[in-house]
Amino acid sequence: MADKLRIGIIGCGGIANGKHMPSLSVFKEDVEMVAFCDLVEEKALKAQGEYGAEGSKVYPDYRKLLEDKSIDVVHVCTPNRSHANISIDALEAGKHVMCEKPMAKSAADARRMVEAAKAAGKKLTVGYQHRHKPEASYLKALIERGDLGEIYYAKAFAVRRRGTPNWGVFLNEYEQGGGPLIDIGTHSLDLTLFLMNNYKPRMVVGTTYKKLTNPDCANPWGPWDEKQHTLEDAAFGFIVMENGATITMEATWCINSIEPVQEGSCALHGTKAGAQCKNNEVSINKDEFGRLVDIYPDLKTKGVAFYEGIVETPSITEARRWIEAVRNDTAPLVLPEQACVVSELLEAVYTSAASGKPVYF
Ligand SMILES: NC(=O)c1ccc[n+]([C@@H]2O[C@H](COP(=O)([O-])OP(=O)(O)OC[C@H]3O[C@@H](n4cnc5c(N)ncnc54)[C@H](O)[C@@H]3O)[C@@H](O)[C@H]2O)c1
Known part of the structure; x- marks a missing residue:
């Protein structure tokens, strides 16, 4: 080299x-x-x-x-x-x-x-x-220390109330294979599985919808060609893992909801505490001293990890870790076996939605 x-x-x-x-x-x-x-x-x-x-x-x-x-x-x-x-x-x-x-x-x-x-x-x-966000690294370390206990329920969110990408290949089923589920749902599901450290699914039920149409839907990037848009605008999955844990997922490019956009986001519910990684905010909830407390760690201050004031975007952290893995011959953070399970689950949601039946692994 x-x-x-x-x-x-x-x-x-x-x-x-x-x-x-x-x-x-x-x-x-x-x-x-x-x-x-x-x-x-x-x-x-x-x-x-x-x-x-x-x-x-x-x-x-x-x-x-x-x-x-x-x-x-x-x-x-x-x-x-x-x-x-x-x-x-x-x-x-x-x-x-x-x-x-x-x-x-x-x-x-x-x-x-x-x-x-x-x-x-x-x-x-x-x-x-999204795995390279500081919020994800922080939550991963907390979870590995056991702070959440056993995570038995999680939600993977990739919800845009309006945000159908109408350029490039995004609406091209042949090139992309699907809509919001495979486009943005994939990030949230990957983050959720990574934080749970659980890659053994048992069963999936999925539904997909294409309900909202132009020209009245207030898409921020303007209208799309309705003949071209054959993909789902919303997909939902109910995943049961081998150890009994449940993951629900929501992936939408367009849905009538008052909720603001939540991409690359997840909520984790454990026996000792819960945690959320929503957009770029992290929160932890648990009981302490006989009451419920919500904790919002501020990861934007210059802690020791950023002692010299170095602030990286997740994209730069991703590149840095990848270069380090290749140069030092160590495992990359995102292993192919893990990404493969994400693809298997996405496909299972589509398959279940098409057949109306659960998919068993
Ligand atoms: N990580 C993220 O958050 C994120 C965001 C957007 C897109 N993506 C992914 O990136 C990929 C590309 O998306 P994009 O938005 O950049 O699309 P794009 O259409 O803007 O770019 C793709 C490019 O690949 C070229 N291309 C296609 N087939 C090729 C081939 N066989 N050999 C050489 N070049 C070829 C096209 O000409 C085009 O310039 C997709 O898989 C998409 O899911 C990831």
């Missing part, structure tokens, strides 16, 4: 520009972006212009990028449909892979990715950046 990790970006669209490339560019001492690939050449050229190292290259076909043996890591930032094939080809070409969320369009694809990473002996992780 060269002094700096040599990284290739596959898919130079919204999330590559919004998260991966700016976050990686913070770590100039450790990494360099040496290759850019997009089906639309101008996008790859623009990315190269903004983020490319000297001598970096642009490829229209990702397979050509993978032939470059000097590339250590690739970031897969294409629509959901191609996550599995591109990631598997990259692993087989000897690259470590950071794949955008959800891991794959289908559970079978996600399982193929897990197997490919094992067979190649390379690292594979998934871009679930």
Whole structure:
């Protein structure tokens, strides 16, 4: 491995520009972006212009990028449909892979990715950046210390009362595989399972709805083409784990509700205490000295972890931890086996909704 990790970006669209490339560019001492690939050449050229190292290259076909043996890591930032094939080809070409969320369009694809990473002996992780929020790290440590006791009920929220993304591939069922459940529900479910440290589902019941229509629905990004929008606008899941714990989930792009937006959020209910991670706020509730108390830890002050005043966004923390995992040959925070369970559960909600029957694992 060269002094700096040599990284290739596959898919130079919204999330590559919004998260991966700016976050990686913070770590100039450790990494360099040496290759850019997009089906639309101008996008790859623009990315190269903004983020490319000297001598970096642009490829229209990702397979050509993978032939470059000097590339250590690739970031897969294409629509959901191609996550599995591109990631598997990259692993087989000897690259470590950071794949955008959800891991794959289908559970079978996600399982193929897990197997490919094992067979190649390379690292594979998934871009679930909500795990890297300071609130999530704090709650994870509290839970590992046993402060919540046994978590037997949790809620995973990804609720936008209005927020249907009407650009790019978001409304394209073939490319993405679903609506709010696979788009934003995936983050909340991942965070919930991670905090519970429970990856063994037993049964899932799901329902999905497409009820709200244009032009009257006050979508912040304006109307969508009703003929194009064949996806759900709301999905709900009831998940029972092997140990008896229950998880309910709500994922909506559009619903009549007075609740404000809650993305990447969850509520955890344990035998010793409860906790919520809602948007960017964390709270703990329990009984103490004969009364109920609610605690709101302020994680924005400069505690010891941020002694030098270093404040990172979750996207930058995600990039930093990923670079550290590759350089130090340690496990990434988001393991492929865990992300695979998220994909299996999302698919089970869709399957149950379509069949009207529970899905048993
Ligand atoms: N982590 C997050 O919070 C978050 C947010 C938004 C999107 N995403 C995920 O990121 C992925 C991409 O979404 P986006 O919004 O950036 O989409 P986008 O359409 O803006 O960008 C995708 C890019 O990939 C390119 N592409 C498609 N197939 C390709 C291929 N075979 N080879 C090379 N390039 C190819 C497209 O031309 C496009 O430029 C999706 O899986 C989405 O779920 C994650």
